[in-house]
Amino acid sequence: NEILETLKVAKEKLDSLFNTHQRISDLRAGLVFRKGLYIPLKSHRILIDGYEVQFLSMFNDFFSEMMNGGENLFKEFAIRTIAEMGLKDSQIIYSSDLSDEEKNRFKTIIMLGDYAFLGFRHPGRTTEYKRLFGEQKHLLSENQSKLFEAMDKCLTVKDYEEHKKLIKKIRKLVDSERNDLCKKTKTPKIFRTENIEAFFSAFSHLIHGNIILLTDLFGTKRPKNRNRLRITWTLMITGVNTLIHVKGFLERKGVKLEVGDLFERFDEASKELAKYWESIEK
Incomplete structure (x- = not known):
């Protein structure tokens, strides 16, 4: 092909x-x-940078x-x-x-969402989540930062019910960000x-x-x-x-x-x- x-x-x-x-x-x-x-x-840097x-x-x-x-x-x-x-x-x-900042924010949100989903049962992914969030936080809006900060704490204390709720919110954020950016292209x-x-x-x-x-x-x-x-x-x-x-x-x-x-x-x-x-x- x-x-x-x-x-x-x-x-x-x-x-x-x-x-x-x-x-x-x-x-x-x-x-x-x-x-x-x-x-x-x-x-986490290899993936986000490449x-x-x-x-x-x-x-x-x-x-x-x-x-x-x-x-x-x-x-x-x-x-x-x-x-x-x-x-x-x-x-x-x-x-x-789109600007580089818009694209980098999109990539960051997707990766944080994936690390958050996997991180509850895989400590290595939790570590990558925390590192990536710390390094890319400046790209996020105030409300987005609050959501990922809540997930950061959740992954630390391992609250399963809270994790499910936050994952749902993050998935909605990913979809919303994707749709908003697509409209600009x-x-x-x-x-x-x-x-x-x-x-x-x-x-x-x-x-x-x-x-x-x-x-x-x-x-x-x-x-x-x-x-x-x-x-x-x-x-x-x-x-x-x-x-x-x-x-x-x-x-x-x-x-x-x-x-x-x-x-x-x-x-x-x-x-x-x-x-x-x-x-x-x-």
């Missing part, structure tokens, strides 16, 4: 840009090499897994995740419409914003157990190839959207990513897919 191969090239260029390649012997010694110097290894690289690496792995394995109805539930990554998060992380012209919105609306009904949609999904009379078509279409638009934003991000850093006429051919292919989709739904 040309989209995936180009995404892999983009990942390599991000690796070079962020200098994320490290020797195993250095990591085992608790050191990382940055800008000609060896500095103490801090796992978030753009780690994000694309995970996106590529997920993309590859979804491509393989043939037709599977349950992939239609899993693609919601890659759609969220490829149509929302990538548009924020690599955006030229520009959807590439080859996509229609209303189609993307409808795309997520349909997913929402499906994963929340809408009986009619589930009956249609598992029905024996569903059009042939619809599952494969939906997966292919999702991978195409998420992959291309991510590529567009990563390409722009790299170019602003002085790094060129060759894509040839990939975007033009995507536009043509998407029109053909739309026609075919209409034909099988009749």
Whole structure:
């Protein structure tokens, strides 16, 4: 798949840009090499400082897994995740419409939320949470800081009921921040914003157990190839959207990513897919 191969090239260029390649012997010694110097290894800093690289690496792995394995109805539930990554998060992380502070705050909130969730049962994650919160607190608003301070105390005293309540609030904060930032970014012209919105609306009904949609999904009379078509279409638009934003991000850093006429051919292919989709739904 040309989209995936180009995404892999983009990942390599991000690796070079962020200098994320490290020797195993250095990591085992608790050191990382940055800008000609060896500095103490801090796992939370590696992730937050190289978030753009780690994000694309995970996106590529997920993309590859979804491509393989043939037709599977349950992939239609899993693609919601890659759609969220490829149509929302990538548009924020690599955006030229947002300030570095806005993007860093978004990354910080996501990571604090994940560390908080894992930290209740994993002391190492609690330590990373506390370190990251201390170092990134200046990026947060007053209300956001209060929420994460409450979680900091909760992780110390191990209050399970309070932890559940705070995790719920943090997840809402992540969703709110994501939606607010997405609204500030520009959807590439080859996509229609209303189609993307409808795309997520349909997913929402499906994963929340809408009986009619589930009956249609598992029905024996569903059009042939619809599952494969939906997966292919999702991978195409998420992959291309991510590529567009990563390409722009790299170019602003002085790094060129060759894509040839990939975007033009995507536009043509998407029109053909739309026609075919209409034909099988009749």
